[in-house]
Amino acid sequence: MIKKCMFPAAGYGTRFLPATKAMPKEMLPVVNKPLIQYGVEEALEAGLSQIAMVTGRGKRALEDHFDISYELEHQIRNTDKEKYLVGIRRLIDNCTFSYTRQIEMKGLGHAILSGRSLIGDEPFAVVLADDLCFNLEGDGVLTQMMKLYNQFRCSIVAIEEVPPEETSKYGIIAGETIRDDILRVHSMVEKPQPEDAPSNLAIIGRYILTPDIFDLIEQTEPGKSGEIQITDALMKQAKEGCVLAYKFKGKRFDCGSAEGYIEATNFCFEHIYKTGSSF
Ligand code: UTP
Numbered sequence: 001m002i003k004k005c006m007f008p009a010a011g012y013g014t015r016f017l018p019a020t021k022a023m024p025k026e027m028l029p030v031v032n033k034p035l036i037q038y039g040v041e042e043a044l045e046a047g048l049s050q051i052a053m054v055t056g057r058g059k060r061a062l063e064d065h066f067d068i069s070y071e072l073e074h075q076i077r078n079t080d081k082e083k084y085l086v087g088i089r090r091l092i093d094n095c096t097f098s099y100t101r102q103i104e105m106k107g108l109g110h111a112i113l114s115g116r117s118l119i120g121d122e123p124f125a126v127v128l129a130d131d132l133c134f135n136l137e138g139d140g141v142l143t144q145m146m147k148l149y150n151q152f153r154c155s156i157v158a159i160e161e162v163p164p165e166e167t168s169k170y171g172i173i174a175g176e177t178i179r180d181d182i183l184r185v186h187s188m189v190e191k192p193q194p195e196d197a198p199s200n201l202a203i204i205g206r207y208i209l210t211p212d213i214f215d216l217i218e219q220t221e222p223g224k225s226g227e228i229q230i231t232d233a234l235m236k237q238a239k240e241g242c243v244l245a246y247k248f249k250g251k252r253f254d255c256g257s258a259e260g261y262i263e264a265t266n267f268c269f270e271h272i273y274k275t276g277s278s279f
Contacts, residue, residue, distance in 0.1 A: 002146060002208065004124040005048035007039060008111035010056035010102035013130075015256055024059045025256065026129045030264050031273045033087070035255055036062060039129035040091050046142035048125055049095045052118035054111045056102050066097045107227025112209075113217045121211045123149070128205025132264045133158075135250030136271060141206050144248055148182070149208045154242040155234065157185070158206035160252060164194045170202035171231040173245045181247040185238040190223060190231045201245065203231065204252050213237060 013025030020028075026036040040051055055062055065088070076082055102114040112126060125142055133141040145156050159173060168191050175183035187198050207230075216233040223229045237243050253267065254260030 001047075002123050002125060002149065003048060004050040004052055004119055004122065005040075005043040005046075005142070006052045006054065006112065006115045006119060006124055006126045007036065007129055008054045008102075008108055008115065008126065009036065009059060009062060009129060010054050010105055010111050010114075011108075012105060013256065016258070016261075022058065024055075024062055026059075027061050027065065028255065028261065030132060030255065030261070031268045032084075034065060035129045035132060036065065037088060037091065038132055039127045040066070040095065041087070042133065042140045042142050043125065043127060044091060044094060045140045046125070046146045048142065048146075051095050051097045052115050052124070053097065053099045054102050054115040054118075055099055056105060063097070063099055066092055066095075068092065106222070107225075107229055109217045109220055109228035109230040109233055112230055113214060113228070116214045119211065119214075123208065123210045126205075126207040126209060130254070130256040131205030132253045132255050133204075133206065133248070133250055134267070134271075135248075138249065141248045141250055141252075144250075145206060145208050145246060148244065148246055152242075152244055153210075154244060155210050155213065155237055156208040156244045156246050157203045157234065158248045159183075159201045159203055159245045160247065161200050162202040164197070164200050167192050167194050167197035167200060167202065170204075171229070171234075172197045172199060173201050173203060174198035175245055178244075181249075183245045185234070185243040185245050188231045188235045188238065188243075190229045201247075203245070204248075206248070210237075212241075 009026045013020035027034045098118050102111045171190050173185050174187045175185040216236045220232045223232050253264035
């Protein structure tokens with residue numbers, strides 16, 4: 001049973017400067033909740049209650065968010081404002097949170113390796129909180145992936161089709177279709193130009209990884225822009241064993257970019273906040 005979910009959250013969030021100069025990108029609110037809270041909610045819904053965060057300098061607000069704020073809570077006790085904290089209290093009560101720091105920001109692969117001691121030798125999920133995912137029709141994306149993992153027992157990446165001109169923003173996969181919504185990965189390229197992309201199927205910020213990935217990351221040389229890429233390690237895993245790519249049901253918003261963030265805000269306001277289910 002997978003119980004742990006890692007949140008690599010050490011990146012600088014340069015696309016969102018100056019907002020992210022002194023505040024973690026993961027604390028940007030989408031309507032009334034920070035991105036990281038949506039991510040932890042999705043993890044808990046999938047049965048992943050052991051939250052492992054990889055943070056960095058200037059990210060202490062993340063730890064404070066998942067802790068009690070005595071003064072504030074004392075202040076609003078027995079007022080109708082208490083309802084605003086019901087959601088975050090539920091997470092605090094039902095999850096455990098452990099933290100480690102990535103000392104140098106050497107890429108997502110390196111961030112995941114930095115979290116190794118929080119995970120140990122077991123399969124785990126990874127959520128990039130700036131990819132905000134919703135499925136209003138049923139299971140959340142991580143829950144869908146957990147069900148697949150229970151069937152296939154190998155690493156799984158969530159994918160979606162992107163416009164061909166946008167391949168250079170993503171890890172792009174190609175593979176053999178084994179079910180309408182599942183491919184077995186044959187190749188994987190980090191941020192290819194459209195003419196070099198093997199498809200338009202982009203990896204988004206949800207993964208289930210088997211623990212052999214850590215040794216594979218350790219053997220991975222820095223790739224594009226000097227960073228240690230998780231896609232390079234996953235490619236090795238796909239060659240040696242099996243990696244599946246899953247076309248998830250639902251919507252994803254790239255909240256690391258201004259456009260995606262505004263779209264997510266509008267979507268949440270319409271479909272979540274206004275329904276009163278947003279705390
Ligand atoms: P991104 O490239 O989207 O995030 O990395 P970033 O580097 O924070 O943002 P920009 O591109 O400068 O605007 C994807 C995820 O990987 C984490 C980020 O925090 C984000 O959740 N990450 C990335 C790390 O934890 N460490 C790194 O060294 C790089």
